[in-house]
Amino acid sequence: MFHGQILMTQADGSAVSVYSPWLPRGADYVLATLDLVKAYNLGASIGSLEVRVFHKNAEDAGDGTQVGTTSISRDTAGRTTTEFGPLKELVRFKFTIGAVGASATGWALFRMLSPVWFDAVNT
Secondary structure (H helix, E strand, C coil), X not given: CEEEEEEECCCCCCCEEXXXXXXXXXXXXXXXXXXXXXXXXXXXXXXXXXXXXXXXXCCCCCCCEECCCCCEEECCCEEEEEEECCCCCEEEEEEEECCCCCCCCCEXXXXXXXXXXXXXXXX
16 A cells, blocks of 8 residues: 655654545445564654554545544554544545654654455444
């Protein structure tokens, strides 16, 4: 879905956030997988790559609202999958690379795997 993206902190080491384009919802819920390929100057005490999911209806203006309080966060290479939902009509991701401190820079090479959409089951 998003292949080989690099996100870097500001030159002074402060955090940076970017949004993905809006995607049409494929179902009520989504399993989103972050694959952190390589990171530099990230760690539990100084910064990480965090992914949050935002949603809105097609007729709504603005940036949308965050889906719950769940997020994906990694500071070392590997994959993390998290469930988000229920979702409105449009969905997008917010990627944030955390602050790494004064006069330091950090970066993350990552990809988002294709989302797995699924509907709620009523029993």
